[in-house]
Amino acid sequence: MTERSLTDMAGLAARHRAEKRFRWYGIIAITISLGFLAVMVVSIGSRGIGAFSQTRIALSIHFDEAIVDPLGKRNTAELSRSNTNALIRASLNELFGQVQLPSERRALYALVSIGGAYELQAALEKRPNLVGQTKTMWLTASDDVDIFVKKGINPALDPALRRLKPNQISWLESLQQQGQLQRKFNTSFFTNGDSREPEMAGFLGALVGSALSLLVCFAISFPIGVLSAVYLQEYAKKGRLSRIIEVNINNLAAVPSIVFGLLGLFIFINILHLPRSTPLVGGLVLALMTLPTIIIASRAALRAVPPSIREAAIGLGASKTQTTFHHVVPLAMPGMLTGTIIGMAQALGETAPLLMIGMVAFVVDIPTGILETATSLPVQIFLWADSPERAFVERTAAAIMVLLSFLVVMNLAAVLLRRRLERRW
Amino acid sequence: MQTNSILHHGRGKHAKWLEKAVVFLLLVCASLAIFTTIGIVFSLVVEASQFLQKVSIIEFLFGLHWNPQTAIRADQVGSSGQFGVVPLVTGTLLISAIAMTIATPLGLMSAVYLSEYASSKTRSIIKPLLELLAGIPTVVYGFFAALMIAPFIRDTGVGMGFNISSESALAAGIAMGIMIVPLVSSLSDDVMNAVPQALRDAAYALGATQAETIKQVIFPAALPGIAGSLLLATSRAIGETMIVVMAAGLAAKLTANPFEAVTTMTVQIVTLLTGDQEFDSAKTLAAFAIALLLFTITLVLNIIALRIVEHFKEQYD
Numbered sequence: 001m002t003e004r005s006l007t008d009m010a011g012l013a014a015r016h017r018a019e020k021r022f023r024w025y026g027i028i029a030i031t032i033s034l035g036f037l038a039v040m041v042v043s044i045g046s047r048g049i050g051a052f053s054q055t056r057i058a059l060s061i062h063f064d065e066a067i068v069d070p071l072g073k074r075n076t077a078e079l080s081r082s083n084t085n086a087l088i089r090a091s092l093n094e095l096f097g098q099v100q101l102p103s104e105r106r107a108l109y110a111l112v113s114i115g116g117a118y119e120l121q122a123a124l125e126k127r128p129n130l131v132g133q134t135k136t137m138w139l140t141a142s143d144d145v146d147i148f149v150k151k152g153i154n155p156a157l158d159p160a161l162r163r164l165k166p167n168q169i170s171w172l173e174s175l176q177q178q179g180q181l182q183r184k185f186n187t188s189f190f191t192n193g194d195s196r197e198p199e200m201a202g203f204l205g206a207l208v209g210s211a212l213s214l215l216v217c218f219a220i221s222f223p224i225g226v227l228s229a230v231y232l233q234e235y236a237k238k239g240r241l242s243r244i245i246e247v248n249i250n251n252l253a254a255v256p257s258i259v260f261g262l263l264g265l266f267i268f269i270n271i272l273h274l275p276r277s278t279p280l281v282g283g284l285v286l287a288l289m290t291l292p293t294i295i296i297a298s299r300a301a302l303r304a305v306p307p308s309i310r311e312a313a314i315g316l317g318a319s320k321t322q323t324t325f326h327h328v329v330p331l332a333m334p335g336m337l338t339g340t341i342i343g344m345a346q347a348l349g350e351t352a353p354l355l356m357i358g359m360v361a362f363v364v365d366i367p368t369g370i371l372e373t374a375t376s377l378p379v380q381i382f383l384w385a386d387s388p389e390r391a392f393v394e395r396t397a398a399a400i401m402v403l404l405s406f407l408v409v410m411n412l413a414a415v416l417l418r419r420r421l422e423r424r425w
Numbered sequence: 426m427q428t429n430s431i432l433h434h435g436r437g438k439h440a441k442w443l444e445k446a447v448v449f450l451l452l453v454c455a456s457l458a459i460f461t462t463i464g465i466v467f468s469l470v471v472e473a474s475q476f477l478q479k480v481s482i483i484e485f486l487f488g489l490h491w492n493p494q495t496a497i498r499a500d501q502v503g504s505s506g507q508f509g510v511v512p513l514v515t516g517t518l519l520i521s522a523i524a525m526t527i528a529t530p531l532g533l534m535s536a537v538y539l540s541e542y543a544s545s546k547t548r549s550i551i552k553p554l555l556e557l558l559a560g561i562p563t564v565v566y567g568f569f570a571a572l573m574i575a576p577f578i579r580d581t582g583v584g585m586g587f588n589i590s591s592e593s594a595l596a597a598g599i600a601m602g603i604m605i606v607p608l609v610s611s612l613s614d615d616v617m618n619a620v621p622q623a624l625r626d627a628a629y630a631l632g633a634t635q636a637e638t639i640k641q642v643i644f645p646a647a648l649p650g651i652a653g654s655l656l657l658a659t660s661r662a663i664g665e666t667m668i669v670v671m672a673a674g675l676a677a678k679l680t681a682n683p684f685e686a687v688t689t690m691t692v693q694i695v696t697l698l699t700g701d702q703e704f705d706s707a708k709t710l711a712a713f714a715i716a717l718l719l720f721t722i723t724l725v726l727n728i729i730a731l732r733i734v735e736h737f738k739e740q741y742d
Contacts, residue, residue, distance in 0.1 A: 015634055022636035026538025029531045030551060036603045037558055040569050047572075224454045231451035248458040254657065254727040255720065256664025258691050259465060262716045265698070266468030288461050295458070319440055321447045349562030352666035355695055378564045378667075385568045385671060393572065400565050407560060 041404075048397030054186035054199060055146040056138040057112055057175060059091040061120065063130045074128045084120035088112055088139065096171060107168055113140040115188070115200040138184065143198040143391035145172060149183060150394075163390075189398065193364045194380065198391035201384070203399050205366045209279055209359070209374030210348060216283020216370055217290060217347050222340050224287075225294030226329070229336070232295070233302040234324050253292035260289050261356025269357060277358035280370040285353045290343035297339020301332035334421030341414040345407050351378040377403050469720055472713030479707050480508045485714060487511065491677035491688075493697060493708050508711055510718060512677040516594070516687035520669060521662040523598025523683055524605055528658060531602070532609025533651070537639055540614050552611075559607040567671030570600035575672060582684065592674035592686040601668050605658045612657060616650030616734070617643055619741050653733035660726035664719060666691040690719045 065072065068082035092108055093099075099108050116139035123137065124130055141149070144163040153162065153169070164172070175181040192202025228245075236242035264285035268274045274281050305328050313323040329336075354360070359375050360383065367374035375383070381403065384396040477485065488509020535555060539548050575596035582589035620643050628638040644651070674686035675696060697712040 015637070019634040019636040022639070023538070023542055026534045026542060029534035030538060030555070033531050033535060033558060033603060033606045034551075034554055037554070037561075040561075040565075043573055044565070044569065224457055227451050227454035228457065231448075231455040235448055235451055236455070242455075245455050245458055248462050250731060251724065251727055252458055252461060254660060254723065255465065256666070256691070256723055258664065258666045258694055259469070259716055259720050262694070262698075262713060263461070263465045263468050266472065266713075267464055291458065291461070319444055321444050345560070349560075349564070351562065351564045352670075352691070352695070355699055360699055378562050381564050381568065382667065382671070385564075385571065396568060400568060403562065404565070407562070411560065 044397045044400050047394060048399075048401045050150050051189060051394040051398030052186050053150075053183040054188070055141040055149040056182055056184050057116075057141050057145075058136050058138050058180040058182070059088065059095070059112070060134055061087050061091050061137045062134040063087065063124065063132060064090070065132050068124060069131050074131065076125050076128055079128055079131070080121050080125040082121060082124060084124070085114075085117045087120060088116055104167060107165060108171060110142060111145050111168060111171065113142045113197060113199045115140045115195075115197060118200075138182070140188070140199050141181070143389060145181075146199055147391055148172065149176075149181065189395070193366050194362060194375070194383070195364060196362075198387075198389050198395060201392070201395055203377065203380060203402060205363050206375050206377045206380035206399070207402070208366050208368075209282075209363070210376040210378075212279035212367060212370050212374065213282040213286060213354075213359075213376055214344055214347060216280055217286040218340070218344060220284065220287035221290045221294055221343065225291050225340070225343075226298050226336055228291070229295045229298030229302060230324060230329060233299045234328065235320075249292050249295055252288075253296070256352075257289060257350055258352040258356065260285050261353030263288070264353060264357045275371055275373075277361045277373045277375075278371050279367065279374050281357045282354050282359050282374075282376065283370065285357060286347040286350060289350065289353065290347050293343035293346060294336075294340050297342065298332070298336040301335025301339065302328060304335060305331045331423070334417055334423075338414045338418045341410055341417070345410040345414075348410070349378055349403070349407060351376075351382055354379050355382075377406075465720065469713055469717040472710050473717040476707065476710035476714040479710070484508060485510055486718075489679060491693070493693070493711055506707060508707075508714075510690070510715060512679045513688060513690045513693055513715065514718075515679055515681075516673070516677070517663055517689040517691075519681060519683065519687055520594050520598045520601065520673060520689060521659055523595060524601035524662045525655065525659055527599060527602025528605040528609050528662075529655060532606045532658075533613055535606065536610040536614040536617060539610070540617050541635065541639055541643075555607045555610060558603060561604070563604065563665060563667040564671070566600040566604050567668045570596045570668055570672035574599055578684075587684065589684045590674070590686045592672060593684050594673060594687045595683040597669050597672040598683065600672065601662055601665055604665075604668070605662060608661060609654060609658050612654030612734075613647070613651050616647045616654060616737065619650065619738055620646045621741055647737075649733050650737040653730040653737065656726050656730035656733070660723040660730065663726070664691065664723050666695060670695050690715045694719075 064087065067086050068079060068084065069075075071078075089105075089109055092112070093105070096108055099105055119139055120137065148164055148169070149172075153164075159166065172181060188200060189202045191204050192200060193205030195201040228249075232242060232245060236245075264281055268281045268284055269276050274284075309327055309331065310323050313327045314320075318326065354376055359379055361373050361375060362383075363373055363375050365372075377399065381396055381399045384392045384399060485508055488507060489511050490507040490509045491512050492507040494506055539552060539555075543551065571592075575591055575593060578593055578596055579589045579591050624642050624646055625638055628642045629635075633641065669689045669692050673689060673692060675688050675692065676686050677688050677693075678685060680687060694712045694715050697708050697715075
């Protein structure tokens with residue numbers, strides 16, 4: 001008897017240790033998962049933050065009438081096409097008079113982005129009276145200069161392999177000493193469409209494309225989703241048809257997203273001949289994908305409305321339809337909207353189906369309608385991540401930050417909506 | 426009767442007609458789910474059957490070589506293309522297996538901790554944080570896998586004297602595994618919560634510790650449900666596209682080595698369809714054939730998983 005209880009005590013201690021260990025496994029599992037999340041967010045954030053500033057070079061530009069407006073007409077359309085590149089070259093030549101060899105000059109001109117010329121054209125178009133004047137203009141520097149200013153030179157790299165040659169670096173240093181090389185807020189990242197040149201690429205085109213697709217998606221999936229949920233929850237008899245519909249909805253929620261893309265490619269583009277690469281087709285595909293989410297959330301919201309509401313309405317003589325649409329649906333609306341916002345957030349992050357319907361096009365112009373060629377924010381991230389230029393890494397990470405902040409805002413809106421409008425019965 | 430029609434705003438028969446119209450409209454909306462499924466099956470089958478007229482089904486399903494380069498001109502020699510899907514399926518399974526190896530212990534243990542140990546306050550903070558992982562778009566995981574996980578694995582490998590390709594199955598599998606953790610944990614959380622409290626109480630009354638109760642009573646009781654949720658997660662991993670497109674590579678190799686680059690069914694669908702080619706070329710049609718296979722595999726997994734989970738829940742209701 002004594003012996004047995006003694007071994008039991010030893011066994012108990014071991015069992016308690018096992019208990020503690022087991023609890024720790026859980027904590028470790030959660031720490032690993034959340035640690036991964038933290039590493040991902042921090043590393044993307046630290047890489048992306050740089051893209052919100054852009055190196056600019058201050059040059060004193062003489063808007064020579066003979067070059068930009070030889071006929072002296074001050075026509076804005078002509079000015080916006082004028083040879084402003086020559087102005088930049090003239091200014092650089094004046095600043096670095098000692099550079100004479102043609103190859104060296106080309107290296108000098110390469111410091112300023114080709115976007116610099118566009119910036120001058122835009123300035124001229126806006127203010128034609130600049131012609132003949134000399135003004136200091138801050139022009140976008142090329143991507144290599146931008147990386148040099150942000151990161152410095154990599155001492156480990158063989159100088160022959162560096163993107164900037166020693167003479168370019170010495171010119172940049174002299175510009176820096178005179179305060180003509182500065183990092184400024186990168187407005188063009190927020191206002192431009194895509195570009196082959198990293199320093200000119202912006203996400204606005206992709207963002208507008210996403211917004212237009214989501215608009216189409218919402219216009220289709222919200223009404224259809226809500227009405228489907230109303231049918232299944234309020235009207236359907238427990239029969240074969242409603243069972244088939246339910247199974248279908250559950251299965252559709254688990255179909256790989258890329259398959260929806262192929263459906264869109266075949267039905268919308270090849271059979272219905274809707275225009276390829278447009279937010280219209282993108283929105284339609286996303287709508288089919290988000291429908292299950294909206295239906296499932298809306299049914300849950302309808303289920304939460306107590307039967308007493310329906311009974312009271314019926315008791316006062318309202319018809320089934322009046323009961324449903326005047327009383328039950330309005331009460332379930334907050335829950336339905338919450339589900340819809342979550343569905344929209346999923347649709348905003350979706351990439352694969354949009355690749356299938358051709359929304360991977362290189363789009364410089366910002367789309368203005370649902371029938372124009374467009375891309376979307378996640379697809380833009382994919383395209384930039386695929387680009388070989390080093391400067392695109394920064395922009396990819398920054399675009400991810402933009403996408404994630406939109407998702408955070410949408411999810412917060414859903415949570416707040418639920419808190420504010422949800423009623424406890 | 427008189428009062429009734431007053432309450433109906435004097436519409437009487439009209440209202441009855443309206444009711445029927447409303448029900449019909451609702452039914453049409455609800456059937457869209459069925460039409461979507463039919464549309465998916467229809468488009469995949471139509472295109473895949475065209476493909477199978479050019480390539481035999483035996484060659485497609487059992488061929489060991491995937492090399493979809495077809496001749497650009499009709500008279501070109503030597504590049505008829507090889508459409509054996511086996512290397513794509515093994516690549517997909519390899520990456521999914523890596524993902525599940527990571528997601529299963531992490532997801533299950535997180536679920537156990539959250540449902541059995543954590544206070545309701547901790548739970549209310551940790552659970553949404555974990556679910557953030559599921560809300561992050563897959564293109565972000567792909568970027569992270571390609572830019573950070575893959576170089577990290579390669580450098581670690583070089584440090585230990587291995588030669589690891591920069592696009593390895595492992596990098597994609599790790600990112601995918603982490604993405605699936607919340608799916609596994611929330612599904613198995615539900616399943617474990619469905620185990621009746623009476624079973625727990627009985628185990629405690631017999632003197633079992635909490636860990637022993639979980640391991641010896643709750644796990645066995647919840648096993649079918651957990652298996653179902655793992656199947657659902659696997660089907661999600663098999664159909665995942667962006668992570669593998671960005672991190673796994675294009676080389677169709679038959680290998681079980683996680684340090685090598687493999688390709689998957691979804692990667693090939695994207696590669697075949699994002700170039701510019703004619704719509705009825707063998708390459709484009711091949712994408713639909715792969716998609717049909719992918720759809721069938723995931724559908725079978727989903728149906729089995731949903732059946733198991735449903736059956737399991739009924740058992741304890």
